[in-house]
Amino acid sequence: MFDEFLAKVTALRSEGSPFAVATVVRFQPPVSGRPGDKAIIQANGQISGWIGGGCTQPIVVREALRAIEDGKPKLVRIAPGRDSGAEYGVAIYTMTCHGGGGMEIYIEPVLPPPQLLIFGRSLAAQALCKLGNTIGYSVIMVGPGLDRLQFRDANHIVESWDVRSLNLDRETYIVVSTQGEGDEEALEQAVRTNVPYVSFIASPTKAEKIVQFLADRGTAPEALSRVKAPAGLDICALGPEEIAISILAEIILIRRSGKPLHRNLLRKEASATNQAMDPICGMTVDAGGAGYFSEYKGRTYYFCSAGCKQEFDKQPEAHRIPSPPG
Amino acid sequence: MDREIFSTLNELSSRGAPFAIATVIEIEGSSSAKPGSKALIDAAARVILGWVGGGCVENVVRQQAMESIRDGRPRIVSVDLTDEVFGVGMPCGGMMKVYIDPILPPPQLVIAGHGRIAETLALFGKIAGFSVTIADPGATSEAFPTGSRIVSAGFNSGEINVGPDTYVVVATQHKADHLSIKKAIEGGAAYIALVASRTRAQLVFDYLAAAGIDESRLAQANVRAPAGLDIGAETPEEIALSIMSEIVLVRHGGSGRTMLEAKGIQLRRDSETDPQSGVHSQGPAVV
Numbered sequence: 001m002f003d004e005f006l007a008k009v010t011a012l013r014s015e016g017s018p019f020a021v022a023t024v025v026r027f028q029p030p031v032s033g034r035p036g037d038k039a040i041i042q043a044n045g046q047i048s049g050w051i052g053g054g055c056t057q058p059i060v061v062r063e064a065l066r067a068i069e070d071g072k073p074k075l076v077r078i079a080p081g082r083d084s085g086a087e088y089g090v091a092i093y094t095m096t097c098h099g100g101g102g103m104e105i106y107i108e109p110v111l112p113p114p115q116l117l118i119f120g121r122s123l124a125a126q127a128l129c130k131l132g133n134t135i136g137y138s139v140i141m142v143g144p145g146l147d148r149l150q151f152r153d154a155n156h157i158v159e160s161w162d163v164r165s166l167n168l169d170r171e172t173y174i175v176v177s178t179q180g181e182g183d184e185e186a187l188e189q190a191v192r193t194n195v196p197y198v199s200f201i202a203s204p205t206k207a208e209k210i211v212q213f214l215a216d217r218g219t220a221p222e223a224l225s226r227v228k229a230p231a232g233l234d235i236c237a238l239g240p241e242e243i244a245i246s247i248l249a250e251i252i253l254i255r256r257s258g259k260p261l262h263r264n265l266l267r268k269e270a271s272a273t274n275q276a277m278d279p280i281c282g283m284t285v286d287a288g289g290a291g292y293f294s295e296y297k298g299r300t301y302y303f304c305s306a307g308c309k310q311e312f313d314k315q316p317e318a319h320r321i322p323s324p325p326g
Numbered sequence: 327m328d329r330e331i332f333s334t335l336n337e338l339s340s341r342g343a344p345f346a347i348a349t350v351i352e353i354e355g356s357s358s359a360k361p362g363s364k365a366l367i368d369a370a371a372r373v374i375l376g377w378v379g380g381g382c383v384e385n386v387v388r389q390q391a392m393e394s395i396r397d398g399r400p401r402i403v404s405v406d407l408t409d410e411v412f413g414v415g416m417p418c419g420g421m422m423k424v425y426i427d428p429i430l431p432p433p434q435l436v437i438a439g440h441g442r443i444a445e446t447l448a449l450f451g452k453i454a455g456f457s458v459t460i461a462d463p464g465a466t467s468e469a470f471p472t473g474s475r476i477v478s479a480g481f482n483s484g485e486i487n488v489g490p491d492t493y494v495v496v497a498t499q500h501k502a503d504h505l506s507i508k509k510a511i512e513g514g515a516a517y518i519a520l521v522a523s524r525t526r527a528q529l530v531f532d533y534l535a536a537a538g539i540d541e542s543r544l545a546q547a548n549v550r551a552p553a554g555l556d557i558g559a560e561t562p563e564e565i566a567l568s569i570m571s572e573i574v575l576v577r578h579g580g581s582g583r584t585m586l587e588a589k590g591i592q593l594r595r596d597s598e599t600d601p602q603s604g605v606h607s608q609g610p611a612v613v
Contacts, residue, residue, distance in 0.1 A: 131450070131567070133447055135563035135566075136561065230586070232583045234584065234585050234588035245567065249571040252567060256559065
């Protein structure tokens with residue numbers, strides 16, 4: 001049983017198809033699924049394996065498809081009758097079969113790693129190949145005459161500029177790092193793709209010249225306007241390794257859609273005078289002007305609102321900020 | 327390059343001492359030095375070895391070498407030798423250009439802790455040219471890239487020295503992290519990051535305040551918690567990369583925004599773009 005399951009998982013992984021694994025982790029008889037029962041759900045909704053009968057399957061498939069979509073594992077509870085209440089991270093369903101049983105199923109998406117396509121063999125390309133491999137991306141090096149020994153970390157090497165044979169999905173990131181060796185040809189191919197990120201390592205002056213050249217040669221302006229040049233985050237990167245770091249940081253930023261700002265919140269709280277942390281909601285409040293505060297064990301606590309103060313006063317011990325360690 | 331200079335270069339470099347190489351690259355008129363003449367100069371502006379000319383030339387070159395060791399930038403020094411005719415020096419006439427190249431020991435990246443973030447960060451640190459030390463009793467040589475120094479006695483042992491060229495990342499998951507941060511602040515580290523939950527970080531800051539680290543000191547130390555640039559990092563590897571990006575930013579500057587946003591450049595606009603904004607390349611400054 002497990003061998004079959006493992007063989008299927010291995011096959012799907014090696015072909016790069018996304019899927020989710022559903023495992024029954026708890027049951028309350030009478031239900032047909034048992035803890036340890038497993039199923040594999042593919043992106044097309046096809047299910048193989050066993051996790052219980054007709055009432056369970058559609059729910060598991062629906063949640064598995066969601067997990068493949070958002071990339072997050074989850075616990076699904078199918079309970080007899082009305083459930084007691086919501087829990088963080090648990091999807092709750094009512095069992096529609098009338099046996100009176102229930103079960104919990106853990107669903108984990110297994111997604112192919114994002115692809116990093118690097119055009120060129122410059123020093124920055126070499127550094128990117130190594131870094132991309134380290135953070136777990138599938139690295140594809142692109143360019144005629146690439147030295148396979150030099151790019152041992154790459155998962156795949158395409159020995160031309162033509163990448164049409166590759167499966168380039170929305171989890172593909174392209175960096176054109178030719179630096180003088182085939183800039184026009186590489187960028188022309190790169191912008192023909194439909195991927196969310198295409199950057200070009202070049203000075204603004206050079207990038208502009210090459211973009212103009214491609215526009216004159218008939219590449220659509222919309223395609224060219226997607227090119228990020230200069231590439232990477234503004235961390236004053238010097239040298240190919242730091243440039244590679246700044247570009248990978250930009251790719252993660254775009255992939256995770258974060259905000260490229262310092263998150264240095266705590267330092268401000270600790271160093272600014274008269275600032276205190278509301279122990280309930282964690283908000284920074286001005287201790288001097290705070291309208292809401294309480295004394296507990298010789299210490300003053302400040303709050304952002306009457307609600308937080310009330311919450312604290314109900315059970316001060318549970319919310320007090322502990323004394324410094326050591 | 328003669329043998330004596332070469333062996334001194336090796337000796338200085340293996341000792342980890344900062345120095346500068348001054349090379350005469352151009353001469354007009356007559357001078358006691360010729361193109362290719364070299365001198366090695368230390369951080370205190372002393373000539374360790376070699377010759378690039380005497381008198382006023384030497385003073386200027388020594389001074390500029392010391393400056394270059396301090397700011398880390400190579401430079402070209404032009405000395406107008408005709409000035410010497412009217413000055414106190416030797417009346418040689420002509421002009422001399424000397425290229426000064428500072429050779430600095432690599433900065434130190436000290437990681438307190440083990441685990442995937444520490445391992446990946448050590449690798450990134452090596453790629454970015456740091457001398458990497460892992461200070462953790464649980465660190466094994468299998469888990470860390472070759473060339474990293476492992477100090478099993480931990481960050482708070484006497485084996486770890488923190489100075490202004492030390493970049494410290496504390497990722498111990500609580501074990502004595504408050505003591506490590508204190509040591510890093512007291513050593514005047516260039517960068518201090520604490521990988522910890524918000525709650526834990528607040529506890530550490532409370533401890534630092536209680537331990538008598540005053541606010542201006544704390545503000546100056548600028549402990550990064552959460553650590554790293556906000557690029558939405560989720561996996562340990564991504565977190566390590568966000569920390570490495572922040573270290574590069576602290577070393578060199580920058581806004582941390584994307585280059586496109588920061589520089590406000592739009593492609594295909596007729597060229598009024600500032601040629602200076604290509605931060606990726608940097609030539610030597612001419613003094």
